[in-house]
Amino acid sequence: MQWLDFHPQDFADHHTLHTTRVPRFSHRPTIAAVATAAAPAAVGLLRISGPQAFEIADLMCSGKASSAQPRTARLCRVVNEAGQLIDEVLLTRFPAPHSYTGENVCEIAGHGGMLVMRSLLDRALACGATLAGPGEFTQQAFMHGKLDLTQAEAVMDLISAQTHFALRAAHEQREGRLGRRTEETRDALLECIAHVEAYIDFPEEDISPEVGNALIKRLFEIKNTIDSLLSTADRGRILREGLRTAIIGPPNTGKSSLLNRLLGFERAIVSQVAGTTRDTIEETVNCGGILLRLIDTAGIRDDSTDLIEQEGIRRSVVQQQRADLILALADGSLTKPPSSLDATQPQQHILHIINKNDEPEHSSWQGSSALRISCKTGAGMEELERAIVATVMHQSMDHGESLVAINARHQDCLRRSMVALERAIPMLEQSEDLTLVSIELRDSMDALAEISGKIDSDDILGVIFSRFCIGK
Known part of the structure; x- marks a missing residue:
């Protein structure tokens, strides 16, 4: 592949593609x-x-x-x-x-x-x-210039961290890992823009198929990098806000007992009377380094005639639809019941659990791969915690790898960058006007620059720093 004979940085400096941060206040108060x-x-x-x-x-x-x-x-x-x-x-x-x-x-x-x-x-x-x-x-x-914007946001993440994984992710972002990845991606995009605009400035030089294909390949690599960062959005939300975890199942399967076991104290009323839990109960707990927002729900059944219980069941279904993770609980001492789960719920977000393994198990459960626990004795609770971590993080946090996890602002910037990039690539493939290609690529680059704060607005900064406590 033969690029034009110039250094992209020379072209970038000439066209002022880089932005330099300087303090806005020369005479600010102390x-x-x-x-x-x-x-x-x-x-x-x-x-x-x-x-x-x-x-x-x-x-x-x-x-x-x-x-x-x-x-x-x-x-x-x-x-x-x-x-x-x-x-x-x-x-x-x-x-x-x-x-x-x-x-x-x-x-x-x-x-x-x-x-x-x-x-x-x-x-x-x-x-x-x-x-x-x-x-x-x-x-x-x-x-x-002591911090980029991702590092500044990480300061608040450090203060707010409630689990080991959240703390580790905040430290890695504070050290600049996310900022470096976005800046490396932006620099790669900058080089592509420099070459595209060089051909605009020197129209007698047509883009050869070889060079055009090389540019397209590079843009696809950039697109894949952005996509990989976008894929960490759910992880970032879970680390910062917690995993919405609904405990679902028929009445009297031990849902409230499981909530109490996970919390380590008696939070919910436990009774043998069906329909004791009428409303949802929410609590947070650190489970194996993951912040769980536990939701105890009313037992789901079709034959309830109690209007209050029916409303509780309706709310259980709503919580099931909103949950990041479902702990589907059943009574192992009874006949295996029909599933009460939403068939559209992704299976990787459901953990099937059989409670009461301190009692003889009904033969209908033979061959089931569900986890066996006893809320009465505590048996199987450690295995359940490990299964929750593995289900949520797919064991990716146990091997010392990077914990890059974007927040909602980063996600918005990356999505806008991706949309502009996805408009530019077909234009380049179809040999359309390079000026239009350049505009889209610049829009993509500017969206990336917002992540680290190379391009910012007072409104964005006001929102970010207003979330901090006084003194930070």
């Missing part, structure tokens, strides 16, 4: 906030960031901030305007750009009482700081 939880603790942390951070800390600590060695804790006394002691603290200063935000930063660690931390914050504000908004420290880190 912000301050308590960076630890709003609850009594042994230690609390006040963070100050901005051009006047050291001057404000000097006013708070009698001039000891500016003379402190960078990244070395120094014992100081913070006093109020009247010279009265607020707290003895450890002050650490981080000169720009070697700080979390890329600006001058002072971190003041004091005793973690709520009144102490509030008084320290009030003193910082009185000395000239502005109260930071939600996520404003991390937003400044993004604006100063």
